[in-house]
Structure formats: structure tokens, C-alpha cells
Amino acid sequence: MSGITIGIAFGLVASFGWAFANVYIQRSARAMGSLRSMFWGQLVGALFLAPFFLLWPIGQAPVPLSWLAVGGAASALAYYSMFRAFGGGPVSVVSPIVSGWSVVSCLLGVLLFHETVGPLRALGIALVVGGMGAIAALNPKEGGKGAWKEPRLRVLAWALASCVGFGVMVVSFRPLGRALGPVGALLGVWGAQWFFLLPVIYSRRGGHLLPPAATDFATWRLVIAVGGFEVLGFLGLESGIRHAPIVVVSPVASTSALVTVLIGYFW
Secondary structure (H helix, E strand, O other), rough: OOOOHHHHHHHHHHHHHHHHHHHHHHHHHHOOOOHHHHHHHHHHHHHHHHHHHHHHOOOOOOOOOOHHHHHHHHHHHHHHHHHHHHHOOHHHHHHHHHHHHHHHHHHHHHHHHHHOOOOOHHHHHHHHHHHHHHHHHOOOOOOOOOOOOOHHHHHHHHHHHHHHHHHHHHHHHHHHHHHEEEHHHHHHHHHHHHHHHHHHHHOOOOOOOOOOOOOOOHHHHHHHHHHHHHHHHHHHHHHHOOOOOOHHHHHHHHHHHHHHHHHHOOO
């Protein structure tokens, strides 16, 4: 198979992984709180990722600290905003907006890495993004009764901030992946993001990361699912961009919005 075909296949893996992660993120954020579920979900994800160092060890190239800082800041914005958005609104509306990160990553791929977008690729990106926008704008059910836990405009603002954050974060994986490998790049970005989130942790009342004493096993199952499916999504994405340009893999991976809406509709 060509590199483009392999990249598309891994992009689809990322799409399905993130689709299921989105549903569990909403449930865990509402059960445990945004910051707590984010922290424990990523900790579980890091445990899932550790064995993959055997396949993708850390490389020998020097770590670009500037990109690590950019990736960490973008990850902090992306994840915290996403958990806040999913905790406050329905997955069928929030997910398509968050999945607009592919537009940001494609633009940065062209500007920073001089990737090319021909007419056919441009048409494909436009169709994917336009379809996700239509899903968000025209969905009549909007997640059912009680789906909006926070004011609509606030939830949409969180979703848009997450969209921008993920777009920048994905681009940072290219230079970081060369030095740290796919697993090391994701763990490095996840670790760096908590330095940027320290003000949020200390400023929010009750913002500590310890789980509530009343947390039951059902809630922990949600958190474990978040970590597992989120890791599956990023492993698919990182594997894809090792074989194909970002402008090819990102739109495919961002179709998770459609899968998320279908899951939310039937589940």
C-alpha cells in the first residue's frame, strides 16, 4: 500500500477511537468534574501507552523544547476546554466544533512544513469540514432533554477553544515525534500541559485532582474508557502522519464527529 493509503487507514482508526472517547469524556466530566476526569483519564492513558515504548522507543535527536512548550500549552487549552464543553453540552453539537481542529492543523501544515494541498485534497477538506458544520448547525435533537448543563454560548466558546488547541497540538507532534517517538511525544505534551494548568488547579475552588470520596466503580470505568480510547485515537493519528502528510490524515481523523453523533443518537 502507498503511504497515503496507510495514512488514511490510521486516520480512520483515530476517528473511531476519538468518537468513543468523546462520549465517555462527557459522562466522566459530569460524574467527576472536568479537571479531575481529565487528569485521571490521561493517567490511565499513560499506563496504556507505556508498553508501546517497546515498538516506538525514544529517538536520538535532541528534543525541541520550543515545540514541547507549544505542544504543552496547546494541549492544556485543548483538553481543558474539551472537558468543559462536553461537560456542559451535548456531544452531537460539541463534537463537530471540536473536530474543526483539522482545519487549523492543515493550515499550519502548509505554512510551517510546506505541505501541498491540491484541488482534490482541498475539495475533500472542504467537504469534511462543511459536513461537520452542518451536523452541528442542523442537528434537531441537540442531545435530548437536559443535554445543556451550562449556557449555550459558554459551551460553544469552550468547544471553539478546544478546536484551536488540538489543531496546534497535532502539528507539534511532527517535530516532537522525530525526537521522542509517537509515544514519547504524546506523553511529553501531556506532562508539559500540567505546568500551564497549575493556575487553573489552584484558582478553582475544589479544583484539586484527588477524586471525590464517593466515586464509585461505575465512574472509574468511564475514566478508564476515556484513557483507552483517547490513546487509541492518538496512536492512530501519530502512526498516520508518519506515512502521509498532515493535510491528508487530519481531515480523515476529524470525521470522528460523525461517528460521535451517531453514537450519541443511538446510545
